[in-house]
Amino acid sequence: MFQSGKEDITTRLSRDRVACSFDKTELRAFLLILQERLDAAAELEIVHFQKNKQTDDEYEYNKNEIRLGYKLRPTLTGEDGRELYGTIDEVFESPNFPELVESAYLNSSIPLDAVHKFTVRNSVEVFLDFSRPAIFDFNLMPSQRTPNGTHYKVKGRDATWVNGLFHEMQSYLSRHRSPAPWMHEHSIYDIFLWLIGYPFAFWLCFKVSPFLPEGSAETAFVRAALYVYIFLMALVGLRALFHYSRWVFPIAEYRHIRSRVLSHRTFLAALSLGLFGTVLYDTFKALALG
Incomplete structure (x- = not known):
């Protein structure tokens, strides 16, 4: 178990009901962009990671644990109920990858928090809800917005990193918009x-x-x-x-x-x-x- 450095001001940016359209290749590319930025976040974490009373070996080991903890582990759920969890390569190269993906979720702060009770400086959370509204469910009022949980949130104590990743996500998603999001308003x-x-x-x-x-x-x-x-x-x-x-x-x-x-x-x-x-x-x- 190890501890993070002192607390700073936290910046949070989020967006709900995101209109997007992905195939398998585009979804993987999106996650790889996030991973690249999280690798940079891991190095920012290590810069602020205090050695305190750790030995040199313990300090190097814990720094490596931080780098590993910043590796994305998305959860993908298929329309058939199949669920895959692991690293990006493990999930997308799995022979059990679902043909039709129902949702994708990731939270980069979970691994280090779950294993080491370590609160990361910077993190990103994404939920992609690929479910479709029922056609003949008249309990859904058509005048209201279509229910959809797609959202993303970036937060951290390094404002430059937070703003940079948030706007990069916006840019990528704007290039992969679904055809008619206005229909759901x-x-x-x-x-x-x-x-x-x-x-x-x-x-x-x-x-x-x-x-x-x-x-x-x-x-x-x-x-x-x-x-x-x-x-x-x-x-x-x-x-x-x-x-x-x-x-x-x-x-x-x-x-x-x-x-x-x-x-x-x-x-x-x-x-x-x-x-x-x-x-x-x-x-x-x-x-x-x-």
């Missing part, structure tokens, strides 16, 4: 509903009106009820389509060569173009004839 669904949803529901009622019964007062009631039912079903269908769009374009995504996301995106584009293209065509046609 607050009130986007409300805008979609007013601009597209309600007009589509009215258009659908208009299109089916020739097929609804006419005549007596009873059939007039049935006709009115069917209009209401069709209108509501159109909104329910569009809500499912909106949830599906959020599933196809998650906030944080892990891409795999055998993933079917590309085919889903193609299907979503064709479906949206077919539905709303028809609505726009009928609208322009009506305005032209009018």
Whole structure:
């Protein structure tokens, strides 16, 4: 067991709900960037590490333990529940590496704290939540932000190191953004509903009106009820389509060569173009004839 030096002012920088898109190679490259900066942090730690009453051998041994303690040990969880923990090379070269990664977590302060009760000067914590929102879970309110735990936090007593790593992470993640993070923001669904949803529901009622019964007062009631039912079903269908769009374009995504996301995106584009293209065509046609 060994002790760190005196306490200084701690700087903390963090960001939540990070939009990002990684494949296996890009994720590994991101972690290697963090490891490179943590190697520098280990040397900063050693500069402030006091020898006190340690012997020369103990002092050198403990300095080496600090360097080893700054080696990243990420935890990766697959969609099948498989979990891998170890160094970057151990995890990414493992034959058990999951085909689809559900999440990735790392906290560089844990190894030294767990083994030696040693509080490091500088550390980084990252959680990448690659989970996708359920399509038919209507308990999720579409007007609210999509739940996602992706975040990163850098803290330490060396402000230059903290600021440098934080901005380097921001720069890397901005180059690997997911395609449509705006879709998961607050009130986007409300805008979609007013601009597209309600007009589509009215258009659908208009299109089916020739097929609804006419005549007596009873059939007039049935006709009115069917209009209401069709209108509501159109909104329910569009809500499912909106949830599906959020599933196809998650906030944080892990891409795999055998993933079917590309085919889903193609299907979503064709479906949206077919539905709303028809609505726009009928609208322009009506305005032209009018």
